[in-house]
Amino acid sequence: MNRDRIVFLLAVFVGMTIFTGRIPGTVLDSEKNIAIICHLDGKAWISEPGGMNRRDASLFDWITTGSAIETAPGTKLVLAFSSGGRYELGEKTKVVFGQEKFASESGSVKKLDSVALMPQIASLIGEAKPGSRLGGIRLRGSKRTITNLYPGEGDSVLFDSVVLSFDPLEGAEKYRVEIEDESGNSIFSVEITSPPVAVSPGVIKPGADYYWQVRSLETGKPSTVSYSAFVTVDEEHARLLKSFRALVGTSKDVANTLLLARMELSLGLRREACKTLGEALALFPENAEIKNALVRGGCK
Numbered sequence: 001m002n003r004d005r006i007v008f009l010l011a012v013f014v015g016m017t018i019f020t021g022r023i024p025g026t027v028l029d030s031e032k033n034i035a036i037i038c039h040l041d042g043k044a045w046i047s048e049p050g051g052m053n054r055r056d057a058s059l060f061d062w063i064t065t066g067s068a069i070e071t072a073p074g075t076k077l078v079l080a081f082s083s084g085g086r087y088e089l090g091e092k093t094k095v096v097f098g099q100e101k102f103a104s105e106s107g108s109v110k111k112l113d114s115v116a117l118m119p120q121i122a123s124l125i126g127e128a129k130p131g132s133r134l135g136g137i138r139l140r141g142s143k144r145t146i147t148n149l150y151p152g153e154g155d156s157v158l159f160d161s162v163v164l165s166f167d168p169l170e171g172a173e174k175y176r177v178e179i180e181d182e183s184g185n186s187i188f189s190v191e192i193t194s195p196p197v198a199v200s201p202g203v204i205k206p207g208a209d210y211y212w213q214v215r216s217l218e219t220g221k222p223s224t225v226s227y228s229a230f231v232t233v234d235e236e237h238a239r240l241l242k243s244f245r246a247l248v249g250t251s252k253d254v255a256n257t258l259l260l261a262r263m264e265l266s267l268g269l270r271r272e273a274c275k276t277l278g279e280a281l282a283l284f285p286e287n288a289e290i291k292n293a294l295v296r297g298g299c300k
Contacts, residue, residue: 033062034097035081036125038262039255040289042075042091059289060262063097070094071107078112078255082122086112086255115256117244124237125266144169144224146214151230156268158241159206159232165196166214169224174217182209191217207234233267241267254283258290265297274299 037044037059044057049066057069063079069089071077077089083100093107102109115121148167151157164177177197179188188203204210208231215225233241244263248256257280264273274297281290 032064033082033122034065034099035063035079036122036259036262037061037063037077037079038086038259039076039078041284041287042077043072044075044077044089045070045072059258059293065097065099066103068094068096080115080118080255080259082118084114084116084118086114088112112255113251113253115247115259117240117247120240121244121259121263124240125262146175146216146224146226149212149214149226149228150271152228153230154268155270156231156233157204158238158269159204159208160201162199162204162232163196164199164212164214166226168194169216171221172216172218172224176215176217177212178215179203179210179212204232206232206238208232231268233269237267241269254280257283258293261293261297270298273297 037057040057040059045054046057046061046063047054047068047070049064057077063069069077069079071089071091071093073091075089075091078086079089080086081100085101087095087102088110089095090108090110093105093109095105095109096103146166146169148165150165151162157163164179169175174191174193175195176189176191178186179199181187188199190197209229210232211227211229213225213227215223217223241263244260248260257276261273261276261280264270264276274294277290277294277297277299281287281294284290
């Protein structure tokens, strides 16, 4: 393993640990989370058990047993229980949460179609995977650098649809793009004149870590090289995602669309999540919660 790669891997580990506040791979406890807000149009508040510490509700907030939600005039809020049940709360409505249903309710509460896959989805989206967005680390002395490598550290991809991209470097005629597996073995190498690069089927495996680099090939100039890393979604979660995408496609339900985006964010599929959030925003162009989700997701 060369020195540049060792330095890069150390930077990835340190960056991820600092940004997330935990060692990569650890799992956060989400047993107390019983419902998630999957659409919010207007203003609502969440009160913790006992009615104290009321705070503003936000899209993708998790709700715990004993908490209460109260909606303002003109508000519509949709939430999904981790067991699969979904409800729409209208304006000036208040509900208190029991274990798997409301302990009490007043105002407008409408039961919606359940999501059969919600128990599996809930176990996945207890906490989003933010990543550190290192996005390409330059390890050479040159002032020039190749930027916006995607996927970058903190991003995941689906193993059967890997596309690598980066910002072209002014004056560069060609680039060499290479991928290494966890053991440092080169498994993919290609010369291109411009991004993106679609990786050949069968090269990338599910549930694995990969490192990749892009190197400029310029006549009369030293090469500029940048490195990044990504992981692939494992087969089980890839199947779950595919099933839920099919459901969302047929339901045309904005709450399910947003729940899909949250699922993609949790899997580290930033590009896919940004696209899904964009589709939701197209349905509700003035929705501040969706706009905030786009910002938090690192979407341009």
